[in-house]
Amino acid sequence: MNRAFLSLSKSISVAVLAVSSFAAMANTHEEAKPAKADxxxxxxxxxxxxxxxxxxxxxxxxxxxxxxxxxxxxxxxxxxxxxxxxxxxxxxxxxxxxxxxxxxxxxxxxxxxxxxxxxxxVQKSKPGAAKNKDIVELGKQIYRGGIAEKNVPACAGCHSPNGAGIPAQFPRIAGQHQDYTFTQLTGFQNGSRKDAAKITGARTNSAQMVTIAKKMSEDEMRAVADYVAGLK
CATH class of the missing domain: 1.10.760.10 (Cytochrome c-like domain)
Structure with missing residues (x-):
């Protein structure tokens, strides 16, 4: 009878230990969850x-x-x-x-x-507008169809036809300032240089954009920037 009692006590102890361990793991997992954005x-x-x-x-x-x-x-x-x-x-x-x-x-x-x-x-973006009618059509062509002879893909493929982008992958660019968009394209172009780390504004945080911008001329980048400003 004592032997049976000891065996039962041991089983209960193991069960309690298992439950305690599980609870501890659950609490640790709960604490490890990242804080929700506020x-x-x-x-x-x-x-x-x-x-x-x-x-x-x-x-x-x-x-x-x-x-x-x-x-x-x-x-x-x-x-x-x-x-x-x-x-x-x-x-x-x-x-x-x-x-x-x-x-x-x-x-x-x-x-x-x-x-x-x-x-x-969750803020509402105020719309912008294209300003240079002489280049906006070129910007439209590049944005929608790319530049085939240079292997430059259509911007719409990643940033969507209306410039809304794809969450967690590609940014919204609709209505963005022409000056800012052009500067960023230039930054990506400079990012392909060996001394990019020394250039203010140089960007190497998107291999895709570095490759694309490197193939574009200044006029092409300005045209795309102007077209993008008018997207809604």
Whole structure:
């Protein structure tokens, strides 16, 4: 009888230990889950910044609710949140070069980036407009059909016919400032150079865009930038 009792006690102990271990694993898994993005916190940081951490208000350069009025600075309203997080992260490394953005991005936490991105992704982007009627048709042709003789694919293939992009893969570019789009295409073109790391604005964070931009002329890039500005 004692032997049976000991055997039963041992079985109960093993069962309790197993349940405890499972509970501990469950709690660890629960704690490991990433924090959910908080658009409200993102709006506060975007609008007011955080002086104590050296983060200026994003709105001072990118405009209220992400609608930049400075043509050298991109419109961020309505941009895919995953894309925004990737770009902010890239500014902390060697694939995107911008002294101002690198300083701010390095001061932000991963949660800061996700929160700001979540806020901007649900803002409504104000439309832009093509300005140069002499080149917009060329831009339209390249955007929709590419440049066959140069093996340049249609921009619409990745950024969609209306410029809305594909979430988590390719950015929204509809209505973007001409100046900004042209500068980025030039940055991708410079990214193919061996000394790209020394060039302000050089971008190597998209192998596809580096390859494509390298094949385009300045006039072709300007034409695409102007056409994109008028997309809605």
């Amino acid at each position: 658009p409200a916190k993102g709006e506060a940081l975007y609008t007011n910044g955080d002086a104590a951490r050296g983060i200026a208000a994003c709105a001072s350069c990118h405009g209220a609710a992400g609608n930049s009025t400075i043509t050298a600075n991109p419109k961020l309203a309505g941009q895919h949140d995953a894309y925004l997080v990737k770009q902010l992260t890239d500014f902390t490394g060697d694939t995107r070069k911008n002294a101002i953005m690198t300083a701010f991005a390095k001061a932000m936490t991963a949660d800061d980036m996700k929160n700001v991105a979540a806020y901007l992704s």
